[in-house]
Amino acid sequence: MNKKNKANWKAKVETGFESLGLVMGRRPWLWLLSCLAVVGVMASQLGRLEKDTSIEGFLEKGSVEIQRYDAFKETFGRDEVFIITMEVEDIFTQTFATQLHALHRQLEDEVPHVNKVDSLVNARYTHGADDTLYIEELLPETLPGDPVELEKLKRYTYNSDNYKNFLISADGHMVAMLVRLNSFNFTKDKNGNWHRGYMGEDETREADAKIREILEPYRGVISDDIRLTGSMPIAIMLSQILERDFSVFSGLANLLIGMVLFMIFRRLSGVFMPLLIMTLGVVVTMSLMAILGSPIQVSTSILPAFLLAVCVGDSIHLLTIFYRNYDAGDEKHHAMASAMGHTGLAMLFTSVTTAAGLASFATSDLTPVSALGIYGALGSLIAFLLTIFILPCLIAILPVKRRPLQQDENKGLQPMLAWFARVSTQYPKIIVVSGVVLFVAATAVASQIKFSHYPLAWLPEDNETLQGIKNYEQRMGSTISFEILLDTGKDRGVINAPLLQALDKIQQDVVTWESPDWRIVKAISVVNVIKESNRALHDNDEAQFAVPDDPALISQELFLVELDEPDDILNLVDKTYQTARLTVTTPWFDAIHTKELVDRLRDHLNANLQPYGVDVSFTGVAPIMGVTFGKMLISTAESYGFAAIIITLMMVMLIGNLKLGLLSMIPSLLPILIVLAILQLLDVRLDMLTMLVGSIAIGLTVDDNIHFMHGFRKLYLKTGDPAYAVEKTLLSTGRAMLITSIVLSIGFSIYTQSLMSNMIIFGLITAGCIVLALLATYLLAPALMVLANKQYHQQHPHKSVAEMKPDAAPVQ
Template sequence: MAGFKNRVKEWFENFIPVFGIHTRNQRGGNKMPVGSGVKKKIELWFEAFGHLVYQYRWVSLILMLVLLGGLGTQLPKLTFDTSTEGFYHEEDPALLTYNEFRRQFGRDDLIIVAIEPTDVFNQNFLKKLKAFHKDLEKEVPHIDDIISMVNVRNTRGDEDRLIVGDLLEKWPEDEAALAALRQRVMSNPLYLNRVISEDGRFTTVVIKMNSYTSLGIEADALQGFDEAEPTASDRDSEAVQEKFNMGGEADVSIEESPFLTDKEKSAAVEAVQKVISRYQAPDFKLFCAGSPVVEQVAKQLMMKDQSRFVALVILTIGLCLLVMFRRISGVLLPLLVVACALVSTLGLMAVFKVPIKHPTMVLPSFLLAVGVTASIHILSIFYQSFKKTGDREEAICHALGHSALAIVMTSLTTAAGLASFATAQIAPIADLGVFASIGVMLAMVYTIILLPTFLAITPMRIKGRVGEPSSRTLMDRVLEATADFATSYPKGIIAVSLILLAVSILGASRLTFSHNILTWLPKGIPVRQATVKIDHELKGSVVLEVIVDTKRENGLYEVETLNKLEGLAREIEKINEGDLFVGKATSVVDILKEIHKALNENRPEFYVVPQDSKLIPQEFLLFENSGSDDLEDVVDSQFSQARFTIKVPWLDALRYVPFMDHVESLFQQALGNKATITVTGMMALMGGSVHAAIHSAAVSYVIAGIVITLMMIMMIGSIGLGLISMIPSLLAILLVMNIMVLFGFPFDMFTMLIGSIAVGLAVDNMIHLMHNFRRYYGETNNTRLAFRETFHTAGRALLVATVVLSLSFFIYMFASMNNLFHFGLLTGTAIILALVANFLLAPAFITLINRPALPAEKEVNHHEG
C-alpha cells in the first residue's frame, strides 16, 4: 500500500506542474518540479502513469471492459440510411420543404419498371403484364399505388356522363380491339413517356411507395382482423389508416407520423426485384430503375464491400505487424485495442441514433487502420526496452514516457482534422467528422490504458539475450541514408518542393465537383444500364417538383393561372441541352384538359383549358364524383396549391443546379406575385447537395488548416516552425488533387474527405519526428545524428504505420463501387506522399534553421568517418 501511495504522490507531483499549478511546497521553493520544461514533466507523468497501470492492471482491465461492454451492447440498435434525404440534416430547410411536399402529395421517388416485349399491343403480352402487375400488388410491401397500362386512368365521356376507369377495364378480345387500344394509347398525351414510349416499343409499371412507415402500427391496427389474403400494400395501407382513424393510444396525426424507413424501402425494392426475376424473359425484357433502386443497390454493394474490407484490413494490419515485430503479441494486442475503439465508436453512434450512411461506411476500416498506428509506436519502444533491460514494468513505463505524449498530440491533430467536418451541411459528412474524431480519441485512450494493461498481463519472453544489441536491418540502412540525404541537401530539397507546390496550386484549381450516385456503380450493373435505357426510351427517371401556391382558396379555378401553367409546361418541355432535356411536364392542367375533352364528346380539339371560369369547378367536381382520387396527387383540398412535375434524365447533380434556377425563373416571370414558387423533389435534393458539399469542403479545409496549424505552433513553440510544419501536408494534398485532375477523378462526397484525413495524418508524422528529434538533439547537439536516431526509432514506426495505413486504404481499390476505388487509391497515395514529404522536408528545414551549429557538426561527422 505504501508503494501505491508513493506512485500516486509521484504521479500527482509530476502532473500538477504541467498546467502551471503549484503545490504550496513548490511555491515556497522547498520542492522543485521534477524535470525541466513542460514536455519533460508530461513524459515523466506518463512514466508514473505506466507504473500505476502496471500495479493495478486487473482493475484497469475491468474498467476498460466495462466501458467496452456498455457501448458494445448498443451495436444491435445501429441502423443504415442510404437515401438521398439522408444527406441532409433533419432541420435543413431543403429537407423540411421536401417533407411538407411528401405530406401533401406523397412520394416522388418512384420505382420504374420498363418492359420491352416483341409487341406491346398483343394478347399474350397484355395477359403477362396483367399477371406481373397483380403479383407486384400482392407481394410488394409498403406500396401506395402501382400504375401500368392495366389500370392507368382512362377518362372518357358517354353522352352526358363522365366515366373515369382503368384503361384495360374492358379487355380487348380481338385484333380490332387491340388496334383501337393502340390508337387510344398512342394518341393520349398523358400516356406518352409515362406508361408508353413515344415509339410504342416500351411500356412501364410505375410503383409509388407509401409516404409513412407502418412500423409499430401494423400489429395493433390489424389485431382481430382475419381478412382473406390481403395484398402486401393493402396490409400497410389499412394499418396506417387504422392508426390515423382509431382513437386512444393509436390516434396520431399525419404530421407526427414518421416517414417510410430505409429498411422498409429496401424491403419494397427487394420484393420488386424478386418478382422481376421470375418474369424476366427474352420476350418480356424488364429494366428496373428509379432512385429507390439505385440507393438500394448502392447500399447492398457498400455493405458487401465493407464487410469484406474490414476482414482484409485486419489481415493486412496483422501481416504488417507480424513482419515488424515477429511476435504474436505484436499482432494480437494492437488489433484487440483498435477493435475495442471501433466497437465503442459504433456503439456511441447507436446510442445517439446516428445511422450508417454512405460516407460513414468507411469508418470501420478507417479506425482500424488509423487507430493501430499509436500501438505501433508504443510496442516499438516497449520491445526495444524489454529486450535491453528484461524488466517488463520499466519497459512499459519507458514506452509510455517516450511515445504517449506524441500519441496524444497526434490524436488531437488527427481528431481536429476530422472534426472540421462536424459543421458540414451534408449530414453524413458531419456524422463522419464527429464520430471519426471520437473514434480516434477512444483509440488513444485504449492505447494508453488498455495496451499497457495487456502488456502487463500477457505472457511474454525476451527474444535473444537481455542487453544484446539489435542488428541493423535493410530498413535501418535506408532510413539512415534518407536522414543523411535530407540533411546534406536541404536547399535543393526545399527548392524542388516549393516548385512542386506552386505548380500543384495551379493544377488543383482545375478540379471540379461531382455528385452522381449512379456513376459510383459499376458500368455493367443492371440498375445503371436500366437507368440509361429508361432515360433514352422514356425520356427521364428523375423529377423536379415545383409547388405553385396561390395563397387563396380555389385559386386554381382561375383561368389565367391555369393558362399560365399550361404555357409553362409547353415552354419547359422544349428545353433540350444535349443530355439534359425535359421528357414530360405535368400538372393539374392535364387532368382538367382530359375532363374537358371527355365532356365534349371526346373530341381532340377540346383537349384544352376551358376559358369559362364557371366550368372549371364544375368539371373538377364531376371528376371527383366519378370515384377517382387522382386529384389528391396534384392539388391540395382547398385548390390553392398545385404540383407541377418535370421529368428529366438521371445526370450529375451539378447539371441540375442551373436547370433548377432556370425553371424557377420561368415560373417567377409567368406568375409574378400571383403565387409563391417552391422548388423541391428528388432533383432539388440532389442538386442542393452540390452547393452544400462544396461549401462544406471549403469550410472544413479552412477550419482544419487553421486549427491544426495553431496546434502545431503551440506544440512546437514557434510560429515559424509551426507554419513550416504544415508545408509537407499541403504539398501531399495538392499533389493528390493534381492526380485527380490528370486522371479525371471527380471531387465528390468521398474524395472530399481526403484532405482533412491526409492533413491530420501528415501532421502526425511531423509531430513524431519533431518529438523524437528534440529528444535526440538534446543528447547529441548534432542535427544529423539526431535525425539518424529519430529515423531509427520514430522513423521506423512511421514507415510501418504508413505501410499499414496506405495498404488499408488501397484495399478499397478492390471495391465494387467506383467512388470507393477513387477514395482508397487517392487516400493511400496521399499518406505515402505525406510521409515522403515529411522525411525529406523536416530534416531539410531543421538543418537550415540550425545552420550556425553546422561547423561543429561537420567536425563530429568528420571524426565519425
C-alpha cells in the same frame, strides 16, 4: 511564456505519461479489468445501433427541407419509385392485356407497404361523344371488338403526351409500371398509441423482394425482357454494396494488418495487442453511436474500416519504442513506462490532429457527413485512450521474449533510413527548393479540381439495376423528378384560367430546355388533365387541346374527372385546390448541376406566375439532395482551411516555435496537394466520399510529421546539431513511422476491393497521401529543419557531436 517554460510543460507531460506507465505496470490486472468493464458496458448497447439510408436521414430532423418534403408526401405521396419495364411486340393483344391486368392486380394486392401502382391498366383514356365526357381504362382487360374503336384507342395511346415516354415508349414496344410505396409507416407503442415514422430500408427491401418474386413467373410469358429499376432499387443496391463492403473491409483489414505486423515485429504479441486495440476502438466508437442514437448511414459505413487503420497507429509507435528498450536489456516494466514517456505526447498530438481533421466535417449540412466527422474524431481520441490505458497493461501481463538487437541491424531498414537522413541533411537547399516549387505548382493545379455527385457512375457497368436505368432512359427519356409546389394562397385558387394558361406556357417552354449537363424531358401538372378533358368535351377536336378561358368550364371539367378518377386529380392538386403540383422530369444527371437547373426553373416560374401571387417551392429527392450536395461540397472544401489552421496551431504549440511550426506544415500539406493535382490532371472529380479525403488525409499525414518533429526537437535541444538530430530521429522514430504508414496505406488500399468506383478512388487517394507523407517526412521535413537551424553549422563547422558538452544548447 518564455522558452524554458514552453519546454517545461512538454517535459512535464512526457514525465506524466511515464509515471502513468509505472503506475499501471504495478497493477496491470486492476487497470485492465476496469477498462474492459467500461468497454463491456458500452458494448452492451450495440444492439441499439440502427441503420438509416432514407432521404430524410441525410438532413437534420426539423429542417425546413424535411418539413416541406413531409408536407408534400402527406398530400401527394412519395416521389421515389420502383420501375418495372417490359419489352413487347404489340401491347394491343388480348393475351398481353389480360396478363398486364393480372400483374397489376397482384402488385397492388401482394406488395407490402404499397400505396399505388401506375400502368396502362389504370391510365386514363379520356374521350367525348355527344357532349359527354368518358374516362375509361387506357388498356382495358377486354380489348374492343370493333376494329375502328381499337384503332382509336391505339392512336390515342401512342400520341398521348401524358403517357408517352412515361408508361409507354415512343416506339410503342416498351411498357413501364411504377410501384409507389406508402409515404410513412405507423407503429404502436406499448401503451397502444400510434406513432408515425419514415419508411425505412427494411420496408423498402420487403417490397423489393416481393416485387421480384411476383415478376419471376411472368418472365417469358408477358415478356422475354422484364427489368426492375428506378430510384428505390438503386438506393437498395447501394446499401447492399455498402453492407458487403463493410464485411469485406473489416475482414481484410484485420487479416492484412495482422500479416504486416507479424512480418515487421515478428512477435505474436506485436500482432495480438494492436489488433485487440483496433477491435476495441471500433466497438467503443460504434457503441457510442448507438448510445447517442446516431444510425449507420452511407458515409459512416466506412467508419469501421477507417478506425481499424487509424487505431493501430498509436499502438505501433508505443510498441516499437518498447521493443527497442526491452531488447536493449531494460526491465519490461520500465521499458514500457519509458516508451510511454517517449511517445505519449506525440501520440496525443497525432490523435488530436487526426480528430481535428475529421471534426471539420461536423458542421456539414448533411447528417451522414457530419456524423462521420463527429464519430471519426471521437474514434481517433478513443483509440489514443485505449492505447495508453490498455496496451501498457497487456505488455505487463503477456509474456514477451527478449530478442537480440542485432537482428534488426543487418536488415535493409536501417541503411535505408540512414540514406534518407544523409540525403536530406547534405542537400537541404535542393530538396527544399524542389519541394516549394512542387508545392506551388500542385496548389495551382489542385485549385482547378472539379466536384461531382453522380451515383450511377460509381456502379459497375454490368450492374443489372444500372443497365435497367440506362435502358429506361434511352427508351423513355427520364427517370428523375423535380417536384414543384405552386401555392396560390387561397381555396380554389388553382381554378384560375390566366394562371393555368401561364402554367401551360411554362410547361411547353421548359421541355425545350437543354444544357450540356442536363435536359428536361417532361412537365406534368393539372393542366394536362384540363387540356385532355377540354378536347374530349369538344368532340375530341385537337384544336381544343388547350386550357379554356372560362373558369366555370375548367371547374366543371375537373369535377367530372374527380367523379370518375379522384386519385388522378388529388395527385396533382390538394383537396382545396389551393396548391398545384408541377412535376419536371429529366434523365439522371450529375447532382452538382442541380442548383443551376433549380435556380433557372425558379426564376422562370416566378417571372411568369408572380402576377397571380403564386408561391413557388421545390421539394422531392432530386432537388433536396442535389442542392444540399452542392452546398456540402463547397462547405467541405472550406473545412479544409479550418482543419489546416487548427493543425498548424497545434504544430506550433508542439514545436514551440512559430516559424518552425509553419514550416512543418509544408510536408503535411504537400502530399494532399500532389494527389489532388494528379486527380485534376486525370480529370477525376471529387464527389461526396472522395471529397472527404482532404480532411481525413490532413489529419493522417501530419502524424508522421508530428512524430518526427517531436523526436527531432528533443535531440536538437540536447545537442544543438540539426544533422545529428535528424539522423537519430529517423533511425529510431523513423522505423515506427514506416510501419505505421505501411499499415495505414494497406488499410486504406482495402477500399479498392469495393464494387463502387468512388470508394476505390477514395482508398487509392488516401493510401497515396500516406505514402507521399512518409516520403515528405523523410526528406522535406529534415531538410527544412537543417536550413532553419543552419546557424549552428555556421558557428561550429568542424565540431563533432562527440565533442559537444552534454549541456550544449541549440542556437536559435
